[in-house]
Amino acid sequence: MSDDIKSDASGAIRGKLIAKKQQWAKDGRLLTGNTGDKDRDRLPPGQRIVKDWPVLDLGVTPKIDLEKWRLRIDGAVQNRIIWDWEDFLSQPQTEIVSDIHCVTGWSRFDNRWVGVPAAHILSLVQPSPDATHCIFYSRDGYATNVQLDRFAAGNVLLAFKWNGDVLSAPHGGPVRVLMPDWYFWKSAKWLRRIEFSTEDKPGYWEIRGYHNDGDPWKEERYSDD
Ligand SMILES: Nc1nc2c(c(=O)[nH]1)N[C@H]1C(S)=C(S)[C@@H](COP(=O)(O)O)O[C@H]1N2
């Protein structure tokens, strides 16, 4: 075999591999690899990898009785929802694996979540045409805001399981929001209400100097003013 033919052949193979990887990336795969280069591609600027899972909040872990748990979804929608725990568990569930990026600098790879997909919520409530934002309200007084199209992303869940176990109370159980593409402060723990809004309403950290969007790849950590 001449060198020309050999390099042609390996070029074709490389092309196939790239196409396959692009497909994997589109499918949300390649999330379990752990070789150095891949890790670096997955680590946003200014972040370091941790293996444990730090707890960060305002210092209060609300005590939640599942009998009394309710989730309210309202605001600029055609159909309001109030779910009790049984209602919540009877909704469609999906599993996703995603990375956590905290604005304080730690990232934790390969978290396996189970929850109710945001897409399902949207199909039920039917946001009004003028709804632009979702505001999440938590049981500890915390709130955070996201654009509606970001809530509609395919990897957004109301998560109640993590790595095979029920989501623990310190990490926001029974149910927290999961917004994997944004710094973790957008993932409200102890969710009690989602408000669809026709205007933006900056949340707890957003009014205290955090960036309004929080894209880890753009290092949108703190607002400039
Ligand atoms: N209800 C509530 N949700 C919250 C917070 C909080 O204080 N209260 N802190 C946010 C921040 S700043 C981070 S980094 C993550 C931390 O989640 P963890 O404790 O599960 O790591 O929760 C986010 N969601």
Ligand SMILES: [Mo]
């Ligand atoms: Mo955070």
